Amino acid sequence: MEKLIKILSKEVSDAFEKCGYESYLGSLTVSDRPDLCQFQCNGALTAAKRYKKSPLQIANEILNVLKDSCSFKDISSAGPGFINLNVNDSMLADYLNMMNRDEKCGCDKANNILTIIVDYGGANVAKPLHVGHIRAAVIGEAIKRISRFLGHNVIGDVHLGDWGLQIGMVITELKRRMPGLPYFDENYTGEYPTDAPFTISELEEIYPTASAFAKNNEDAMEEARKATFELQAGRKGYVALWRHILNGSVKDLKKVYGSLNVEFDLWLGESDCEKYIDEMVKYLKENNYTYESQGALVVDVAKESDSSVIPPVMILKSDGSSLYSTTDIATIWQRVEDYNPDMIIYVVDKRQDMHFEQVFRCVKKTGIASENLSLEFIGFGTMNGKDGKPFKTREGGVMKLQDLIETIQSSVLDKLDASKGFSEEEMGDVARRVGLSALKYGDLSNQVTKDYVFDIEKFSSFEGNTGPYILYTIVRIKSILNKACSKEKYCGSDLIQKPYSQCELDLMLKLSKFNETIEFSFLTKAPNKLCEYMYDLSNTFNKFYHSNRIISEENQEKKSSWLCLSSLTKKVLETSVELLGIEVPDRM
Template sequence: MKKIIDLLNAEVKDAFEKAGYDKEYGSVTISNRPDLCQYQCNGALAAAKKFKKAPIMIANDVVALLEKSRTFGEITAIMPGFINIKVSDAFLASYVNEMNQDERFGCEKTENPKKVIIDYGGANVAKPLHVGHLRSAIIGESIKRIGKFMGNDVIGDVHLGDWGLQMGLIITEFRKRNPDLVYFDDAYTGKYPEEPPFTISELEEIYPFANAYSKEHPEYKEEAMKATNLLQNGHRGYMALWNHILNVSITDLKKNYDNLNVSFELWKKESDAQPYIPDMVEYLKENGYAHISEGALVVDVKEETDTKEVPPCMILKSDGSSLYNTTDLATMVERRKLFNPDAIIYVVDKRQELYFTQVFRCAKKTKILEEDTQLTFLGFGTMNGKDGKPFKTRDGGVMRLENLIKEINEAVYEKVMSNREISEEEARNIAKAVGLAAIKYGDLSNQASKDYVFDLDRFTSFEGNTGPYILYTIVRIKSILGKYQNEIGQLPQGAKMKTAFNDSERDLMLELVKFNEVMYNAYQENAPHKICQYVYEISNAFSKFYHETKIISEENKEQQDSWITLISLTAGILNQCMDLLGLEAPDRM
């Protein structure tokens, strides 16, 4: 289906041309004064200078050609030359009925589908997920779902950190505590145990201890660096331990990501890129892209138009060791070989913008990627506490993500239990769904690049622009549909929606018909917050309609079926939008 705004544009542009003016002046937009009209065209104001004619005269000429159109219920020229538009109820109902016949609610897939990789995990093995990982996970998951919905082949990659000094620190500390294990016996040639010699809890305690200890004891850090080097050069015992670390960590990470309703098609790691590094470095040298600067191998990425300093992209340090830059570039080489993507999107903290500017420029300059491969840095802001500083625990530490989820679920559980008498099991299930909506919607409703304040009371509220409010709207519609089935019979099949009975019904229809355009804009701009705003506006429109309309008690069966069909469509669109945000409504709240 064409967007409703495109249908209006086509008709108004045609009228401008028939009236003797250039058709591009007939651009229609949603009205910024909904109290006056639904749509507007301000083209007559721009056309006045070219055609040396008063704007109101141009507007009157156009309106005269459109007044008898079945598309418009009311179209008027207003001083000094605005064209105010209200679509006809018949046109609106026809469009909504056509949406209802389409399983995608009229949203067309992109004309040019792409293969896209989204890098949006960034977790490190042997470390628990904390609130700093929240935004990357849920923003990336939503963008991936939107991209798939629009017809692209989208691959989400968690891209785990598993190959740096942290591994050496863990191995060094574990050896210090358990020196007699076979992993540290260089003479051992047998098969290593299949069971890991530690739990996830022990693993998560070891790393922060070792990291802190290394900062106070240079000789310990030196030992850890040697262990890292041995691991990266294939030491049997260390490789076996590393595999245990991966297995234990990934099992725990998957559980925590599942709790966020976040999943990845790829569980790739930094270590997966290592085999590509030697050939890549040789390629950069042979083709004259890289040169030695102060002992390090670098690629210059500064451009003449830069207004601030952009340092060279370092490929190897003076001691020959690699860096994050090296791994990220090698990962691009790997992704090109395995997937040949049209685009790669990185969902990362916005404070890393300069780093990604260097890496992207290096990849393009050195032709590591195809010339037309699109690279996007989607930098997100920080989640702050009410003090405006990055969110912390009460004692000032970084909060584990699972603890944040528990805290929110408990807050929602108490609200659920205080409002109705239900079993504890059902209340816990409701709290889990609503708590997740509180977290994810509270985050996604903000523009990704902006910092925002995490407010537990506001996010868990069942009123206002919150996840629980949206879920409550869906649950309310489910309740009405359930009541209809219990008291009246099967939901009407193939019923048509009639023209709007009152203003609130018309306003609800006007929100629903924006679906196609909202999806397109959210996709083009990588902007889940646009979907959040849309579902909030639908929910408000439905709430007003619900309070003004007695659906179940309506005696006119045709009218009742029309309303049931309308709210079924409303629920379908809300559910589709919430799925794109990574959320799902319970059956009751």
């Protein structure tokens, strides 16, 4: 479906053209004075200078052409030449009825279907997910779902950190604890055990111990570096041990990501691009993109127009080992070869801005990525505690993500009304769904690039701009429709009629902007814009609900229209929360 504002703009543009002016001047915007009108056109002011007429004269010419239009209820000129317009109520009702019949509530499939890779995991194996991982997961999942909703071919990649120094630290710590394991015997020729020599809970303890020891002991750090280098060089025992670490970690990661309704199409890591590095380095050398600097192999990515220093990208260290920049560039090489994407979106902490600026410049300069490949860095801010510092446990440590999920579910559980007759199982399911909405909406409703304060009490509240409030509105509409069905077998087949009141008109106008909101959220990669819309729509519906007795309304035509309008509101809100990866309970 064409967006309502575009349909109306087309008619005004035609009027400008009919009067001898350029059609683009007829573009409409949503009025910044809703008390005066719903839409406005400032084209007459723009045209005045070029056509040497007063803006008011031009505006009145346009009004004369549009005076018999069926699309507008009223049109007027104001001030120096603004054109104020209100859409015809019947046209608005017809538009909403088309939305109601459409599977995607008026959102068309994109004309230009793109292949998009969203890189939004970044978890490190051998470590549990902590609160610092939540933003990449929920923002990336929302961007993936919104993009896919518009028909794009979207591939979500977890891009695990599974090939770096932390693996070397774990290997050397295991060697200190269990030196007799066959993985450490270079002369061992038999089959390695199929079961890991550790549990996932033991692995979660091994890494921090190894890390702390290596940071305070240079010999241990050097041993970890050596183990990392030998692993990457293919030492069989270390590779077998690495597979145990990877398999155990991925199983646990899938469980925790799954509890957030976050799903990946690809479970690839840094290790998966290792086979491309030699070929990539050879290509860079043969095409004279590299040079040596203090023994390291680098590519210069600075530009004359730079206002600040952009350091060269290091491809290989002086000992020949690779770095994060190496694997990130090789991953782009791999993605281009495997998927030929139109766009790659990285959802990563904003503090990595310089790293990705270097990587993007390098792949563009060297031709690894064509000019047509769009590379987007979505740098997000940090989730902070009430003290304004990165969110910690009460003991001052970094909280595990699973513990955070359980904490907010517990907070929601305390708010549920046990008198409503919930079974223990239902209480748990409602707390899980509502808790998830509190956690994800609390994050996504903030501008991606901004830091924000995580407030459990605020986010789990059933009032205000929160996930539970959005869900409560949907559940309220479900209850209204269920009561209508039980009384009169309402099945949602009737039509939305012209509005009977201002609050109903406000609701209809807000619903008509759904496709516009989805498209804008996609173009700007800003899920918070969808959250703003959901909150405004929920507020607008609840005002409408409190102003009208929907179920007891005696005028059947009015009642039927209201039920149909409520049904469309539910459909739009349910679609919206699904795009954020939030589930709706049957009742709250």
